[in-house]
Structure formats: C-alpha cells, structure tokens
Amino acid sequence: MTFYDEVGGQPTFDAIVDGFYAQIPDDDILGPMYPPEDMAGARDxxxxxxxxxxxxxxxxxxxxxxxxxxxxHAHFHVNRDAAIRWLELMKNSLDQIPETTLDDTHRAAMWEHMERVAAMLINRPD
Incomplete structure (x- = not known):
C-alpha cells in the first residue's frame, strides 16, 4: 500500500489542492502568478x-x-516571501484535512516534502 492509498487516495489530494487554490485569488503575493483563465489547469x-x-x-x-x-517555475518570480506564502496557504489547506484522513505521521511527511519543494523553487533574491 502506498502513501497515496494510506491517506485516502485522490479525494484527499483533491481536498488539499482545492483548499490551497481557494486562497489564491485573494492572495497579494501568489494570486498574480495564477492567470484566472488557467486556475483550473494549475489546480489539476x-x-x-x-x-x-x-x-x-x-x-x-x-x-x-x-x-x-x-x-x-523558472518564469515565475519565486523569492523567499513567495515560498513562505506558498507554505502558509498550503498549511491552511492541510489544517482543514481531518486527522482521521491525514494522521500526524503522514502529515509530517507531506509537510517536509512541501518545505523542500518550496525552498527548491526559490529563483529570485529577496
């Protein structure tokens, strides 16, 4: 059984991503990076x-x-502030997933991955 299966499969990942993208349109840092006409594509x-x-x-x-x-992501202006904001919005989304779906062990593994990815994508100085 994979991590994906252990946390409930696609419905769990859809919930995480939907929670994240629900915050994007009103976000002053990340919102401008997402063209409204491609929001569904970015979400997918x-x-x-x-x-x-x-x-x-x-x-x-x-x-x-x-x-x-x-x-x-090279053409996006991803500085430290953008990476931190991405993590903030992702944490808000993860916090909405019940522990019965995403227990502490799985949540910690997912968060560690998200922190690594956010740091790796920084491509502009502060």
Missing part, C-alpha cells in the same frame, strides 16, 4: 503532481512529461 497539475509523487496514478507524467519543477 498540482493535484496530479502530488498524487503521483506519493504513489498514485502517473497522470502528471502522462499529461505533462517529467515534472521538472524548477524549469516549469
């Missing part, structure tokens, strides 16, 4: 990526190829 890509990373379907690779996160 993040859900596919997280599901795939944690052992779920390979939809991201099938639809988009190798994740290449740094390359795909």
């Amino acid at each position: 890509r993040l859900a596919w990526f997280l599901a795939q990373y944690w052992g779920g379907p390979q939809t991201f690779s099938e639809q988009r190829g190798h994740p290449r996160l740094r390359m795909r």
Whole structure:
C-alpha cells in the first residue's frame, strides 16, 4: 500500500489542492502568478503532481512529461516571501484535512516534502 492509498487516495489530494487554490485569488503575493483563465489547469497539475509523487496514478507524467519543477517555475518570480506564502496557504489547506484522513505521521511527511519543494523553487533574491 502506498502513501497515496494510506491517506485516502485522490479525494484527499483533491481536498488539499482545492483548499490551497481557494486562497489564491485573494492572495497579494501568489494570486498574480495564477492567470484566472488557467486556475483550473494549475489546480489539476498540482493535484496530479502530488498524487503521483506519493504513489498514485502517473497522470502528471502522462499529461505533462517529467515534472521538472524548477524549469516549469523558472518564469515565475519565486523569492523567499513567495515560498513562505506558498507554505502558509498550503498549511491552511492541510489544517482543514481531518486527522482521521491525514494522521500526524503522514502529515509530517507531506509537510517536509512541501518545505523542500518550496525552498527548491526559490529563483529570485529577496
């Protein structure tokens, strides 16, 4: 059984991503990075990526190829403030997932991954 299966599969990842994207339109740092006409596409890509990373379907690779996160985010202005805000919004979303779905061990593993990704994507000085 994969991490993906242990936390409830796609519905859990959809809930995390939906909670995150619900905050984006009103966010002063991240909101401008997401064109309204591509919000649904961005949402799908993040859900596919997280599901795939944690052992779920390979939809991201099938639809988009190798994740290449740094390359795909290179044209966005991702400084330390943006990375911190991404983590804040993601934490808000994770906090909405009940512990019966995402226990402390799984939550900690997911958070550690999110911290690594946020740090890795910084591509501009402060």
